[in-house]
Amino acid sequence: xxxxxxxxxxxxxxxxxxxxxxxxxxxxxxxxxxxxxxxxxxxxxxxxxxxxxxxxxxxxxxxxxxxxxxxxxxxxxxxxxxxxxxxxxxxxxxxxxxxxxxxxxxxxxxxxxxxxxxxxxxxxxxxxxxxxxxxxxxxxxxxx
Amino acid sequence: xxxxxxxxxxxxxxxxxxxxxxxxxxxxxxxxxxxxxxxxxxxxxxxxxxxxxxxxxxxxxxxxxxxxxxxxx
Numbered sequence: 150x151x152x153x154x155x156x157x158x159x160x161x162x163x164x165x166x167x168x169x170x171x172x173x174x175x176x177x178x179x180x181x182x183x184x185x186x187x188x189x190x191x192x193x194x195x196x197x198x199x200x201x202x203x204x205x206x207x208x209x210x211x212x213x214x215x216x217x218x219x220x221x222x223x224x225x226x227x228x229x230x231x232x233x234x235x236x237x238x239x240x241x242x243x244x245x246x247x248x249x250x251x252x253x254x255x256x257x258x259x260x261x262x263x264x265x266x267x268x269x270x271x272x273x274x275x276x277x278x279x280x281x282x283x284x285x286x287x288x289x290x291x292x293x
Numbered sequence: 294x295x296x297x298x299x300x301x302x303x304x305x306x307x308x309x310x311x312x313x314x315x316x317x318x319x320x321x322x323x324x325x326x327x328x329x330x331x332x333x334x335x336x337x338x339x340x341x342x343x344x345x346x347x348x349x350x351x352x353x354x355x356x357x358x359x360x361x362x363x364x365x366x
Binding site for chain 2: 196197199201202225237257260262264265278283284285286288289291
């Protein structure tokens with residue numbers, strides 16, 4: 150798991166991951182890129198991350214992938230990420246395509262629902278929490 | 294004493310309190326009107342492990358994190 154201040158260099162990250170696994174005999178490599186869209190007059194999105202819980206979440210996914218003979222990778226931005234740049238990249242390597250296709254779907258969807266990352270719109274230099282696009286994590290409401 | 298920290302957009306300074314279980318923490322946080330629109334949406338971690346049981350016992354020095362709704366990517 151890799152965290153960076155500001156936008157990601159997706160080409161460098163994907164190229165490096167590909168090089169790292171060049172001799173691993175994986176038949177499938179499926180990358181996913183999340184790019185900031187220009188909408189609602191935003192200048193950028195901005196992100197807060199709680200790293201200890203994110204690492205635990207990611208470690209659990211590495212174990213699930215390992216049980217399938219696969220590897221999951223991810224990188225995410227912290228702080229401001231301008232429109233038309235990337236804030237999130239992930240990938241799955243597996244011996245055959247079917248495992249990788251299913252795993253990237255489950256991994257990215259669970260990422261959206263349970264990775265402890267908070268998103269803000271940046272407008273006129275102000276950070277506004279993206280409350281209406283956010284999802285309560287598993288177990289939410291325990292203290293209510 | 295245990296410490297309660299509020300993550301992401303909640304924007305509230307950490308609190309210290311006496312509590313034997315997470316139920317005690319819930320009782321105290323419900324008295325705080327600034328949290329009334331957050332608690333029903335927030336998940337909870339104890340010392341960086343997600344927890345789901347109000348009867349979870351707490352000990353001196355424990356750290357409870359309040360995690361509001363997320364949106365990575």
